[in-house]
Amino acid sequence: MKEKAVLKSKGDYIAGNFIKEFGKKKECTIFSPADLNDKVFSFSSCLDHVEPALEAASRAYPSWSSLNQEERNGYLKKLALIYQEKSEEMAVLISREVGKPLWESQMEVRALSQKIDITLRESLPLVQDTSLSSLKSGAKGKIAYKSRGVFLVLGPFNFPLHLPNGHIISALATGNTVIFKASDKSPASAEKWAECFHLAGFPKGVFNLIQGGADIAQSLIGSPLLDGVLFTGSYGVGKNIQKQMEDQAQKILALEMGGKNSSLVWKDADVKTAVYEVLKGAYLTSGQRCSACSRLILHKEIKEEFLSCFIPLSKKLSIGHWRDNPFMGPVIDEKATESFEAVKKEVEEEQATWLMLGERLSHLNGYYVSPSLVEPRKYLSPSFYQNEELFLPFLVLYVVEEEEEAISLINQSAYGLCLSVFSQEEAFAKRVFQKSRIGVFHWNLGTNGASSRLPFGGLGKSGNDRPAGLFSVYTCTTPVAWMQKDFSTEEETFFDKRFFKD
Numbered sequence: 156m157k158e159k160a161v162l163k164s165k166g167d168y169i170a171g172n173f174i175k176e177f178g179k180k181k182e183c184t185i186f187s188p189a190d191l192n193d194k195v196f197s198f199s200s201c202l203d204h205v206e207p208a209l210e211a212a213s214r215a216y217p218s219w220s221s222l223n224q225e226e227r228n229g230y231l232k233k234l235a236l237i238y239q240e241k242s243e244e245m246a247v248l249i250s251r252e253v254g255k256p257l258w259e260s261q262m263e264v265r266a267l268s269q270k271i272d273i274t275l276r277e278s279l280p281l282v283q284d285t286s287l288s289s290l291k292s293g294a295k296g297k298i299a300y301k302s303r304g305v306f307l308v309l310g311p312f313n314f315p316l317h318l319p320n321g322h323i324i325s326a327l328a329t330g331n332t333v334i335f336k337a338s339d340k341s342p343a344s345a346e347k348w349a350e351c352f353h354l355a356g357f358p359k360g361v362f363n364l365i366q367g368g369a370d371i372a373q374s375l376i377g378s379p380l381l382d383g384v385l386f387t388g389s390y391g392v393g394k395n396i397q398k399q400m401e402d403q404a405q406k407i408l409a410l411e412m413g414g415k416n417s418s419l420v421w422k423d424a425d426v427k428t429a430v431y432e433v434l435k436g437a438y439l440t441s442g443q444r445c446s447a448c449s450r451l452i453l454h455k456e457i458k459e460e461f462l463s464c465f466i467p468l469s470k471k472l473s474i475g476h477w478r479d480n481p482f483m484g485p486v487i488d489e490k491a492t493e494s495f496e497a498v499k500k501e502v503e504e505e506q507a508t509w510l511m512l513g514e515r516l517s518h519l520n521g522y523y524v525s526p527s528l529v530e531p532r533k534y535l536s537p538s539f540y541q542n543e544e545l546f547l548p549f550l551v552l553y554v555v556e557e558e559e560e561a562i563s564l565i566n567q568s569a570y571g572l573c574l575s576v577f578s579q580e581e582a583f584a585k586r587v588f589q590k591s592r593i594g595v596f597h598w599n600l601g602t603n604g605a606s607s608r609l610p611f612g613g614l615g616k617s618g619n620d621r622p623a624g625l626f627s628v629y630t631c632t633t634p635v636a637w638m639q640k641d642f643s644t645e646e647e648t649f650f651d652k653r654f655f656k657d
Contacts, residue, residue: 162248164198164342167366168349170211171359178203181367185343188485188522189254189476196252196343200367202374208363209380212305212332215360220302220330228275231328234355235268241351242267245316249344250477253312254484254521255440257477263317266607270317273607274324278628282329288641296638302330303407303633304382307375309396311388312487313443313546315341316348318623321607322385322409323362325627331382332361336375338388339368340487373399383407385630387445387623390544390570390616397619409621409630411612413544414445414572416602417565419587420461422454424577428599430464433550436575436601438472438526441483442548445617446573446595446603449545451528451552452561458554466511469526474516485522486547492522495547498540499527505538507531510552528552534567542569558583562590571614573602594622 165173180199187193219227238245242264249260282300290296306326310319315338323333337345349364365371376384376399383406386396393412400408418436420429436448453461473481486492492515502509513527530552535541541551555561565574565587573595576584584598594613595605605611605624612622621630 161194162196162343164196164346164366166199167201167204167208168346168353168362168364169204169208169360170215170363171353171357173349173353174204174207176201176204183339183342183366185252185340187251187254188487189251191520193251196346198342198346198366200339200371202367202370204365205371205374205378208334208365209305209375209378211360212334212363213360213380215358216302216304216332219327219332219358219361222330224279227328227330230355230357231271231275231324234351234357235271237351237354238264238268238271241347245344245347248347249315249341250484252341252343253315253487254477256480256482256484258480259440260477263314266317267320270320270324270607273625274328274628277608278325278625279328281626282628282632284637290638293641293644294638295641296636299635299637300329300632301635303631304331305380306331306333306383306385306631307372307381308333308335309372309384309386309388310335310337310341310345312338312340313440315344318387318411320348321623321627322387326385326631327357327361329628329631331631332363334363334365334375334381336365336367336372339366342366372396376400376403381406383409383630385409385627387411389413389546407621407630408619409623409627410619411621411623412445412617413570414447414602414613414617415450415542415544415568415570416446416448416573416575417450417452417568418448418575418602419452419561419565419577420454420457421561421576421578421580421583422456423579423583424454424457425579425599426457426460426464429577430461430468432575432577432599432601434465434468434472436603437550438469438483438548439603441486441524443486443546444603445544446605447546448573448575448602449550450541450564450568451550452564453552453554454561455554455556462510466528469511469528472526474523474525475519476521483526483548485519486524488522491546492524494545495524495549498545498547498549501538501540502529505531505535513548524548526550530554534564536567542567544570558586562587565591565593569615570617572617573597573613575600575602594618
């Protein structure tokens with residue numbers, strides 16, 4: 156792919172074909188956050204495509220759900236091979252569109268086929284029929300898992316393929332059909348991804364892609380043809396989706412939202428390990444991960460040793476264009492850099508201490524900011540930067556002496572996604588785990604770096620108890636009770652002579 160080539164959209168992917176817009180449309184253009192002169196993609200958003208996409212997915216559902224598991228698996232295995240064939244092409248496009256270093260986009264694309272393998276080998280057995288004997292006198296039965304119908308998958312920009320892929324593969328493998336509404340910040344990657352489904356030969360309407368913004372999503376969510384929504388994104392957007400679905404209780408809703416994640420480095424920690432893991436957790440992907448570390452809690456005894464290593468290393472992190480494979484690329488857009496400036500102002504107003512003052516890197520033609528580290532005078536519940544997800548390379552430091560003080564700080568966050576604990580004492584790690592309100596716990600590892608072989612999801616403002624990862628097949632299915640007469644028993648019938656007249 157030529158880096159500077161402007162890609163023209165083929166249109167939304169509906170019922171097995173790329174369809175150019177018809178009716179009223181909205182023209183959109185994507186520029187790379189890594190190079191503001193790089194016009195990546197031009198496309199149109201069309202509300203008139205919503206109903207055809209829903210109808211296509213609804214028509215395809217009966218036959219797709221009726222296929223046996225091996226038949227559905229065959230399509231997914233072919234898709235995995237196409238993922239591998241198209242991996243470099245997709246990785247370059249992800250980097251160009253959202254600015255991530257190429258090495259990171261390559262890791263994202265490798266995870267696509269791995270997710271298929273894990274789903275087929277390890278997730279699907281979780282929803283296999285389970286036979287039960289002797290349910291009651293003269294009866295036996297089973298727990299059967301059935302698909303739900305048509306799912307809408309709403310994806311984020313930071314992992315434009317990997318995160319929706321986790322939802323979509325689980326949904327398709329369990330017999331559902333899908334409409335994917337990509338982030339309006341990463342439509343080019345989504346269209347290239349849809350080409351993979353097309354090449355894999357899925358039946359028409361099983362997978363559909365429709366591009367656009369919030370108006371498209373709202374129209375899709377409100378349709379009676381939709382059976383569920385699988386969302387990954389910010390708390391604010393997730394809350395709006397939940398509000399829109401207040402009168403649609405029959406639809407399943409899985410919210411995977413933001414994080415305000417802590418790393419606790421205790422006095423007995425291996426400091427070198429903790430430094431590298433926290434650095435990676437805080438600044439990888441320019442802090443644009445729901446699992447990013449944004450709160451660092453240090454024991455007073457190791458503060459000086461930790462910071463004397465952490466700050467110089469942070470200042471040496473390479474920042475630049477994705478093709479140069481730096482550690483960090485840009486943040487996603489101008490709004491993110493404006494948020495960075497607003498946070499800096501709030502820090503000054505609170506009279507917090509800058510341990511490392513980040514800045515906008517104006518010599519680079521993109522939305523680049525350097526890492527920040529700030530130590531507030533105290534924890535303040537009204538403070539925005541101390542309590543809300545920023546999606547920036549921005550870390551807040553708290554210093555503690557007592558275990559309960561540390562746990563209290565962890566739980567002061569309204570989010571409850573990831574927690575890292577650095578200590579050589581397993582009993583300490585277990586105590587913190589037990590008392591912390593989180594959905595993902597890492598011991599002597601950074602907050603990011605989740606595994607598809609484990610559940611992924613959080614509490615509080617981080618989610619609604621419908622984890623992704625290994626357990627996403629549960630959200631995509633419903634357990635049904637199957638009970639039948641057991642003719643192998645000789646139990647007396649319920650209708651004995653007491654119920655009949657002589």
